[in-house]
Amino acid sequence: MAFKHVNKGVKRVDAYEKVTGKAKFGADLEFANMLYAKVLRTEYPHAKILKIETSEAEKMPGVKGVFTAKDIPNNLFGVIVQDQQVLAEDKVVLAGDGVAMVVAESEAEAAAALEKIEVDYEELEGVFDPLEARKEGALKLHPEKEDNQVIHHPLRKGDVEKGFAEADVVLEREYTTQFIEHSYLEPEAVVVVPNEDNHLVSVYGSIQNPYATRNAVSAVLEVELADVRVIQNHIGGSFGGKDEVVSAMAARAAVMAIATGRPVKMVNSREESFTESYKRHPYHLTYKIGATKEGKLTAMEIEAVADSGGYACQTPFVTWRSVVQATGPYEVENVKTDTYGYYTNNPYTGAMRGYGSPQVIFAQESLMDELAGELGLEPVELRKRNMYSQGSVTASGQKLDRHTVSLNEVMDKAMEAIDYKNKYEEYSKEQSGDKKKGIGLSISFRGCSLGAEAIDAAASVIQINKDGSVAVYSGLAENGQGLKTIFSQMAAEVLGIPMSEVEFKELDTSFTPDSGSTVASRATLIGGNAVKDAAEKLKQRIMTFAQDKYELDAEVMELKDGFLYDGQGNRLATFADLTGEMGNTGILMSAYGWYKSPPISWDEEKGCGNPYFTYVYGCQIAEVEVDTGTGELSVINMAAAHDVGRAINPENVKGQIYGGVMMGLGYGIMEELELRDGVIQGTNFHDYMIPTIKDMPDIKPVIVENPDPDGPFGAKSIGEPTLELGSAAIANAVAHASGKRIRSLPLNLERVLIGRALHKGGK
């Protein structure tokens, strides 16, 4: 089928305002009579609060209020577990917990007053390693809980003992991954306006998930959802990062806005953002794998232990995605997987692009190469003998037959794009000199959208105005990923109008229906279906009207390029005249769209069921040069092939691939949040390394399209799959080049040269 707008690389609808600087971000917002607020954060990772003395701060110039936990109506919030403190009350559990806040006439006055707040602490012993936190008798960090365990997800299939007995080769390996920062360009910012348009509070700002923030603010204020309005502004990156940390900020600002009756603005500096925001979970992974000498996998036993930091945050769901994907895309008869999350006094960990998959993929795809080496098979061959194909059954017992299982296709296309076979052969030979080249790959399957985490549904609203212009609203949010453009393309496609007639409107929770969070690479798939639904409802209304008016069968007429055609190439009316006439005759020219995902299932006790209704498949290949004399590592080329179902906007898909590969490269070779007893060492980008443009390899994006029966126009997901594969591919390429297997991320200078990391003042 030929498309007019969909499947085309149209220009982003928000490009102009962004490149011209007209776009307003959270920190740009100004309201009359606005106040500014700052938070005092603790330096202790674990301490009792004995006393907070605020009287001096209250007397400081410009100060309109000083607040502590006792001023917060309900101090606990959380998307999954309500254990996160808006402000620490009796105890701080991580270095960075807020203990008090000041609102003043200026930011400088608020900052000056913070210095006058005296807090007496009694320092407590801390737990900084989840492997310690899980031990019997370990210090309990949340006294109301039985132990430090946040969550445990088991998965059982077959009999692993039997499977290992059948194996000719059994390997046991341990892998570890690190804390990393989201590194969004724009630090967190909110403005809360009280008593605006019949809402108790209106929250503006850099908000990834307006409904989650609304839930948090209403829970903290103990008011109805209808009292809280959240309006999303342009957002300078999020990557999963502007959820709980921004909700806490919004709740704090809301308390102060109500107390003062004036708008309150809060903007984090980069250092404040590093200190307070949640991170990617570090994992400790233990894998045991068995295979016959022919290279057929017989069993996998996996344990993954995640560091949740001070709060539960998203740990229960992050580790759930890990349990589903831990074996990788391979047929294994016998599987025993356990994923865990534990509280520690480290920074708390939450959602970050990939969400529990990059860690297990690093381990399991490294392991596949190690196993191939043991078996004397090429990495590609071992994968092809075991990977999913049409009708395969996953570790959780799901039969993959509802969509195209395209692993073989993505793998072959990625290999072709980077000339894998020749390079593999060449670099497998003896190389002279210190600089050695290598090539490595990794593959994955990834469940699209939320799966069994939560109800998976989304809404849209489309209004056709009397002049034929069209406004599109979605309950999902633009976080830089291109949602506004994608949804506009879909609406234009169904309604047969030019893109210029479509206006995408900002998300406002008091107007658009709750569609859950913009996470899990679900916007195009779930939100897209909702936009399509609304557009199709309106189209049907238009065609019914036209059928009566022109006495032509609706089936033969066509809406195209802003005109109604009679099916013979003759224009009957303009879209604007036709829809204007409909409006004037009293026909409702707005429609709600709604989409609820197909049924899924999950048995939490046994870890079985159909956790996601569809999956995407990807393959990334890295070509590296390792300087075996200095430990320097250059990623020269990368190929990334991803099945997206259908690319609604191929240029945008490429953008996702470039960005995701680069983020995965940073995760793989240089990023690491260094902690000393729970305290972050270096809270800005001169200490925390992210890749620069000069570290960027030549990236070859390959878009594979196998339209999904449940996707809008066949589209699925692309945001997160692009990031989850890189670190494993690079680690495999490094092992290919140097002969050295590195089982911990990142692959920094020290690990590459001497096989272990070194820490300042450390072991």
Added chain:
Amino acid sequence: MVEYQLLRAHSLDELLEILDQRENVQLLAGGTDLMVDLHHQDQKFDKIDYLLDITAVDELKGIQLGDKKGEIGALTTHAELVSNPEIKEKLPFIAAAASSIGSTQIRNRATIGGNLANAAACADSFSPLIALGAEVVLRSKGGARRVLLEDFVEWPYQTIIKPDEVLEKIVFAMPQGEYYSSYQKIGRRKALSISRISLTLLAEVENGRVKKAQVASGAATPFPVPFRKVNDYLNGKSFAEIDPIEAGNIAADEMVGITGERWSTPYKRPALGKLVERAVEDLLEEAGYNG
């Protein structure tokens, strides 16, 4: 809050007059280190009363390379060092070091004098200049003194500049006859990277023999020093007598002799040895020696 008055000098005389008349003056050149530390409210500024902007003092700018002598004004930016054709031709290791610093934006602002006066252990400007045997000219209202660059730093971030002095320029004797050089650097990424180790080798050769070798490193030791034992090893040797690997080992031992076993030694020992080995190999190769 760090509180200070901002002053601006428009000539060297005015600058020296201000330094003579006032106390607790902090000089501002490119500002690429200073502004970051000010932003962090670094405690070292607690005693600062004045911030003196010297960027308009033209006497501190410029590069002059003669046959025998060369000098580089303290306010010369790294970008100027990279693009200066004479530096590129005669002292390519200085251009290589300058081009490895920071990013385009930083190289456009940051000055060589600032890099030296800030005296970070990882500063990239020291090793090429120490290899040259350069001196710094420290001027006050009362006159000027010349100090060998290797004696300029007392400890990381601490130099022998007196409160009434300004680092005016760097002066050095031009290498003579047939000479070769190599600059090496290891960083954690390809731009905006603080050196893990940097290294310069400069050698004058005559008749297939090393006449005068100078090897100096940045970031390997708390403050930059010449590696005398490596120099001694190389000096006077014919190319055939030189073993690059041995030179590397000598350098690594010399470094550990200075620093002791530190947390970073397990990495820096083999890495520094490798850089010295490569620099010596570069020398032999450029000198046309092929085993």
